[in-house]
Amino acid sequence: MATKSLILNLTIDNSKNKVLFAESDKDFVDVLLSFLTTPLGTLVSLSNKNSLLCLDNLYKSVEDLGDEYFKTTPCREMLLRPNHAAEIDCLDLPLNVHGDRPLIYYTCSQNCAHELLSLYANALCACGSKMMRKVKVVRGSSKKEPGEGVFLKCATRFLITDNFTVIPASTQAAFNLLGCAGTSLSSVVEKQVSVGLSEIIAILRQSLIAEDTFTNVFLEGENANELEKKNSPFALVSHPKPCSDPTDNFVGIKLIVDKHKNKVLYAECNQDFIDILFSFLTYPSGFVIKSLNGKSHLTCLDNLFATVLSKPMADCFKTEETKEYLVNPRLYSHFRSTKSLVKSDEAVPARYYMCRTPDCVSTEVSLVPNVQCKCARINNKKSITNKRMKITDPRTSRASGLSDQGYVSVATYIVTDDLVVTPFSVSTLTRMIANASEGVVEIPVNIGEKEVLALLEAALGSQAVFTDSFLIKEETTTNAICGDDSDCVIV
Numbered sequence: 001m002a003t004k005s006l007i008l009n010l011t012i013d014n015s016k017n018k019v020l021f022a023e024s025d026k027d028f029v030d031v032l033l034s035f036l037t038t039p040l041g042t043l044v045s046l047s048n049k050n051s052l053l054c055l056d057n058l059y060k061s062v063e064d065l066g067d068e069y070f071k072t073t074p075c076r077e078m079l080l081r082p083n084h085a086a087e088i089d090c091l092d093l094p095l096n097v098h099g100d101r102p103l104i105y106y107t108c109s110q111n112c113a114h115e116l117l118s119l120y121a122n123a124l125c126a127c128g129s130k131m132m133r134k135v136k137v138v139r140g141s142s143k144k145e146p147g148e149g150v151f152l153k154c155a156t157r158f159l160i161t162d163n164f165t166v167i168p169a170s171t172q173a174a175f176n177l178l179g180c181a182g183t184s185l186s187s188v189v190e191k192q193v194s195v196g197l198s199e200i201i202a203i204l205r206q207s208l209i210a211e212d213t214f215t216n217v218f219l220e221g222e223n224a225n226e227l228e229k230k231n232s233p234f235a236l237v238s239h240p241k242p243c244s245d246p247t248d249n250f251v252g253i254k255l256i257v258d259k260h261k262n263k264v265l266y267a268e269c270n271q272d273f274i275d276i277l278f279s280f281l282t283y284p285s286g287f288v289i290k291s292l293n294g295k296s297h298l299t300c301l302d303n304l305f306a307t308v309l310s311k312p313m314a315d316c317f318k319t320e321e322t323k324e325y326l327v328n329p330r331l332y333s334h335f336r337s338t339k340s341l342v343k344s345d346e347a348v349p350a351r352y353y354m355c356r357t358p359d360c361v362s363t364e365v366s367l368v369p370n371v372q373c374k375c376a377r378i379n380n381k382k383s384i385t386n387k388r389m390k391i392t393d394p395r396t397s398r399a400s401g402l403s404d405q406g407y408v409s410v411a412t413y414i415v416t417d418d419l420v421v422t423p424f425s426v427s428t429l430t431r432m433i434a435n436a437s438e439g440v441v442e443i444p445v446n447i448g449e450k451e452v453l454a455l456l457e458a459a460l461g462s463q464a465v466f467t468d469s470f471l472i473k474e475e476t477t478t479n480a481i482c483g484d485d486s487d488c489v490i491v
């Protein structure tokens with residue numbers, strides 16, 4: 001993985017101190033497109049838990065929850081550092097927001113008969129031991145042809161708007177963008193900037209909170225403070241109230257509602273619902289945008305997603321498969337769950353091979369079979385990477401030897417309206433209901449697929465996730481007393 005700098009030519013409206021568009025080659029666009037393969041949990045950590053409101057709270061809840069609340073040791077790590085199906089391809093990117101390090105996976109001891117590989121430390125091997133031996137993923141030569149990118153193939157240059165619509169460069173495209181902005185040519189200036197890893201992470205962070213991404217990262221002045229504004233409460237105005245098909249699977253929760261304010265104080269639920277919420281962190285952003293029909297409230301990423309499907313870009317992708325990586329990202333089997341209630345296709349994992357000669361000292365796992373192992377020189381044998389390693393589900397528990405596909409232990413939990421998750425405790429409960437002057441009412445809700453998608457959408461666009469997803473707002477607030485079915489409607 002060669003980290004290098006990319007050059008971006010910015011076209012700026014000097015009178016407004018705003019970037020009109022950036023011009024780049026396919027390498028930079030490839031890096032932008034990789035944002036769609038990035039799981040939400042990784043977006044939260046790259047933005048220092050300071051951009052995605054409720055998801056930040058969800059992420060911090062995973063960090064704060066005691067070890068005893070996770071089914072297995074790797075579960076917390078899976079949520080905080082989720083891997084994604086395109087991570088091997090992303091190693092070819094000139095700048096990789098997923099990390100500038102080799103991939104490290106884990107095996108049991110070299111002499112264990114089970115040929116298992118885990119993407120997380122301390123997963124349980126079939127022999128009963130924990131898999132703690134670090135192995136480094138090495139690749140043969142890259143699959144890329146010279147001149148090809150990771151997702152794109154053409155040598156065209158691209159114009160990228162400040163909110164991430166990408167268009168192959170042409171005179172007409174440039175004039176359209178200048179025309180749309182109502183800019184006179186006399187106030188247009190150009191600026192060349194160099195983009196390294198820190199700049200690309202700054203671009204990613206900005207894209208999550210504002211639509212003036214390049215302006216905020218590269219220009220100084222008024223616009224540079226734009227990022228503070230987005231943190232204002234966002235109300236879902238015309239949110240369709242969900243109504244799941246009664247044949248769906250359901251997970252039951254209880255909403256504790258402040259009668260006077262018609263606001264959910266918290267939800268009381270069991271582990272199944274927490275698994276659903278925590279799973280959000282493992283979803284690649286492209287998967288989220290697809291599940292929400294292109295409208296995730298992450299406007300820049302929505303634009304990027306629409307770009308992949310746009311007509312002008314149709315001939316720019318290497319294959320239909322690379323395009324699928326972006327607009328239909330699949331989840332690894334160990335991130336899927338029948339309980340998550342959101343439909344997802346399973347990614348075909350890469351094949352991994354190791355030399356399993358007893359006492360082999362190599363700590364490399366190869367993506368190509370039958371490569372001569374380092375140990376061959378020492379023990380004079382024909383040691384080759386000829387054993388295909390099976391990927392294990394790190395959620396497999398010692399008690400059953402099976403994965404029941406969940407992350408958290410059996411318990412009762414409390415989730416606030418802005419998605420702070422804590423184990424149930426009376427002191428939390430009394431603190432939460434202390435200010436509900438006219439008391440509270442408990443409302444049971446069945447969560448099916450439509451409700452989960454409504455919650456996912458609200459988690460990205462609201463700070464009152466349950467209230468906005470499940471309570472119908474009263475037009476007049478004077479008599480908005482919630483307490484009987486006629487006043488407070490749950491759908």
Ligand SMILES: [Zn+2]
Pocket residue numbers: 108109112113114125126127128129
């Ligand atoms: Zn073992």
Ligand SMILES: [Zn+2]
Pocket residue numbers: 355356357360361362373374375376383384
């Ligand atoms: Zn070997």
